Amino acid sequence: MQISAAALAQMIGAALEGDPDVMITGPARIEEAGQGQITFLANPAYEHHLYGTEAAAVLVSRQFQPKNELSTTLLRVDNVYETVRGLLEIYQQDEATKTVRQVSQHACVEDDAQLGKDVRVGKFTVISSGARIGASTVVLDQVFIGPNVRIGEHCTIYPGARILRDCVIGNHCVLHPNVVIGADGFGFLPDGDNHYRKIPQVGNVIIEDHVEIGSNTTIDRATMGSTLIRQGVKLDNLIQIGHNVEIGNNTVIAAQAGVAGSTKIGANCRIGGQVGFAGHLTIADGTNIQAQSGIARHIREPNQALAGSPAFGYRDWIKSSLLHTRLPELYKRIARLEKKLEP
Incomplete structure (x- = not known):
């Protein structure tokens, strides 16, 4: 421009x-x-x-x-x-x-797929049967859009993204390269012979409006029902969101975080890089979590700041970290005192 x-x-x-x-x-x-x-x-x-x-x-x-x-x-x-x-x-x-002005002749768009006004589709993109794409959405090269996927208006889907069957994307969303929406959740049932039988994953993923998802982030479909990414959520690169997770409005998560299945993260949370969540947890609105923390329990009280693994109050974590750096010195002092006290 x-x-x-x-x-x-x-x-x-x-x-x-x-x-x-x-x-x-x-x-x-x-x-x-x-x-x-x-x-x-x-x-x-x-x-x-x-x-x-x-x-x-x-x-x-x-x-x-x-x-x-x-x-x-x-x-x-x-x-x-x-x-x-x-x-x-x-x-x-x-x-x-600027590189995509129309539906490329090298794209594969099934006859019963529906493209809204001014939709643009790049080279070698596949839009499967029953898919619907809203007006003014741009789908760049080598994207796969599965059967019955719904994508709203004014979205941008970058090269290599995969949106699998029955998933729903809202309006004004951005999916960066190699995002995967709707792969199977990690569900297996052990039998008596230590073999694992796959549990079918028949749900979907629903992403609401104004969500942005970074490169190589994956959001698994629900076992039943929906994995839910609420309005205004921003996800960085290389994040794993497990099946049946729910992330509340306007929560932001930095790179390399992982959220195990069925955990519910509230609205307006800020989560640092490499934070790990155990499954089936509830995280209150407004929770702030320091990078590399581990969350293994419910966080019921809103607007807390947490750090550490397992995580606890951020201020206490700072004090503990300072004490930790003094452990060698304290150990030597204790050893000297013990020697003086020896009979």
Whole structure:
């Protein structure tokens, strides 16, 4: 996307200082921005980069006062970070869709699949019998959409994603490369000979609106009923969500976390990377969990901060961690005291 500074300022509600006709081709970090690019300054620690930048334009707060002369155009906004977020969203949409303008002749779309208005489908994508895709959704190359899948409007499905039979995706969702939705849950029944018989997994996965799922994350279908990912959830890369799990509205989970089957995570939780949940647990709304923690019990009280494995109160965990670093010293002191007390 190429746009003049004046047109961009009007789009984002910015006050412009400098050349209104300079053309902007894309965003960049302030340390690296070159000609034709737009960058931003929100953290004062990066201000020194501003005075030598070759960027065409820089987003700054309305209150910012430069200490030295500038050779770039300033766009003054109320909230720099929020403006950057919106700007990146515009460029991401442009990048995601510019290579896909229609249904590719190399895609396989079954006759009874239904595509809404302005749906775009990339090369070597398979859309199976009975699938329905809402208006303005973009399905990129090499995606598999199984029988009777429902996908809402204004979604972006990146290359290599797999959405298996009967699963439901809401509106305004983003699935990054190699996401798998609806693989079988991990269900096996041991018999008397130490063999494991598979328990059929006949449920599905339901993902509500405004959910984003990172690359290589997997969400298993329910044994019966549905695995539920509620509205506004954000999942990072390489996360495993087991069968019949429910994740509440606007909860965010960082990379490499794992949630065992039938655990219910509340709304507005923040979960760090590599956190592990045992199965059949209930986690209260607003729970914050430190990275690499292990959750093996119910969390009934909302808005707690937890850490450790098994997890307990975050402040107590900090104190325990400090004490742990002193154990060698304490051990030596105890040994010296024992020696003095020997008869």
